[in-house]
Amino acid sequence: MTAFRLILKKVSPEQLFMGSVLLVNGGNYLYNLLLGRILGPEAYADAALLVTLLLVFSFLGMTFQLATTKFAVLFSGNDWESFLNRTYKQAIAVGIFVAAVFVYFAKDLQELFHTSSPYMFVALGFGIPLYFVMSVNRGTYQGRQDFNLLSITYQTEMWSRLLITLAFVIFSPWDPGISVALGIAFSFLFGLIPSNFKGISIGRPSLLAKPLALNVNRFMVLTLGYEITQIIINNSDVLMVKHYFEAGEAGLYASLALIGRVVYFVAWMFVMLLLPAVVQKEKNNEATTPILFRYVGYVGLLSVSIITTCYFFPELIIQLMFGEAYVSMADLLWQYALATALFAIGNIFTYYFLSLDRYVPVIISGLLGLSQIAGISLLHRSLEQVVHVQIGIMLLLLGSQLLFFILKKG
Template sequence: MQVLAAIKTKKITPEQLFMISVLAVNGGNYLYNLILGRLLGPAQFADAAVLITFLLVLSFIAMTFQLVTAKFSVLFEYTVFKSFIAKVYQQALAVGILLGLLIIVFATQLQALFNTSSSSMFTIFGCGVPLYFLMSVNRGTYQGKKAYKSLSITYQAEMLSRLLITLGIILVLDIKSSWVIATGILLSFGFGLFPFKVKHLNFKKVLSLDKTYSKQIKRFFLLTAFYELTQIIINNSDILLVKHYFESYEAGLYASLALIGRIVYFIAWMFVMLLLPAVVELKKEGKETASVLFKYVVYIVAISTLIVIVCVACPEFIIKLLFGEEYITMAPLLWKYALATSMFAISNIFAYYYLSLDKYVPVIISGIFGMLQMVLVVFYHDSLDQVVHMQIIAMALLLVIQLAFFRQETRAQKSLI
């Protein structure tokens, strides 16, 4: 409502402009997946889904560097900032090169592990990994300095270039191969670097940071990295495990199911972005924060319930509309997958809420149940139905535990009053 009001009065703040940009980028990425699903068909889309999942995993890992950069770009200034940002770039590039080389070296093994049609797609993808880490640190500086216009440009450039390059090759040259998807992803990393501040990329020896600063950075980095790891496990392990245990055709069908069902998660992420600053500000002012949590939980529960009901009422129509007739066998599972994603989205709100209050137990809980989800799928994967049922069990338990923790914390606070 605030964004709409701002548009009417023609006064859009940089923050609101960035929010609109994020919505556009998410919509563009979703469109990218839908078009690939329709153009490639289930079997070839299964290979594309592996690369897209690798991209999501990479984004979560690199997000650790982005968040660390963003936070300390606010806290540090002048010489300290220059030393900090140069060191982060060096470390991010080193990690990016290491991960990229590992993917390239083990490309053949990755092909066998995930039953893909070729290993070249992993080789091409691996070449782009260092660029992605540089891009993430670059975005972190813009985020920390509140340069939302430049930050929006990097996200838009990455999304649009990947969409146009990939679809251009497929439609114009009529080449439907996994290496095309990998090439589009690689080139999009280059476009996503723009605008890039070259002066921050310093390979000379930089001044050492004070031990207090170093300890503070390391602690936040480790906590953020652990949380991003939980997100990787819960969001992506099911697709990779299905690709490993099932034939390409079934894996492609499952990938389409996952993409539709995750609409709930992408919507919830927008509320998380609003929740965090609100809770931090209230805590700073010494005010109660639970009312803000309740508000966004109600929003997500309402939206999730609506999406699940729609998936129950007309699953075949949804799948035909988004992916086409070839994917129709997934219709009975659509509402179940949406239910599992809904429970995760609600649990995620509680985790982010406590992260903003510097309480990390819910993050650890998320990690435990992320591992549980993986273990359940590893042992119970006789059918795609069973895979989805295992996720429902894991996410239901996660939500119950998060609610129990919230209740315990609320009681503890009341006893102190």
């Protein structure tokens, strides 16, 4: 026990957070793998749709989390308290609105995505407001660089979702989609552990000075715009495949997407560390590009390793993770990993510029995100064609971000 404590003392909060993110990603993969094996490709298609919607919420929630992160560095005293009260109110309002949309349009969503039940959307909807509150809470810890508490919130959310969902799927008589939705919704509640709502009063009017409020609004609107492009680029393929293809093929593609996105999920760890560090260095008039190059190097090395592994051992990877029923996706595995890697590296550049209040890369990402939707809408004769469209768009995305960086630094 003493040796364990000595080891922990030598581990920095950033290293602890990175280890925690890897554990969370591993837990999320275990969650999906178990569902894929228990449910089979057709039923897993509904579960994968819910997981994809969870990713959509995570991007919307990042608008609040990133804004809170940035202004936790820049604000203090009454300004910080006013900002936090204001942001919690906005998060709750947006959460209630999104939840109402899911509940009201549940049957329409069932028809759009060909799911077995509309009530999975209703069950998921009731948990949505908690997710946005959780995002503000996490942004506070991230901005203050309190990576220990930030790590705990991700752990509590992931483990509760894993255990509760499996309990519902195995022991309840409900449709699997409803069971998965309830597991996700309950996990948002556990993700609020730990929280610090001291001094928060939702009924208190905002006292943030007008120039500061305008600065906050501009950052949040532009960040929301970028997060919407993230939703489009990172999730539209799974949603469109669910719409255009049969349930079995959609389930197979969902397994491919889950494995291929491993590089993106790990890269997200570096984005979480990048933003507050860049804002702080910019505030102190210090050079920021060394941080960018460091994280791009990490993600690039990781990408090459994963793509190479997927190229040489695709069948083994799929059989180990999902089983024999999914092995027909083996030939596409390295190609999907390539598309995700290009997106992950380009994403590092975009968040770097976003943290410096440079928004042209956000606009570029938005245009290419729409191009991806248009491309898949026109070219979806096969799952292979869907993947090839994404590789082309992601090459354009990374190339444009590199060109913008060179022009700005030239």
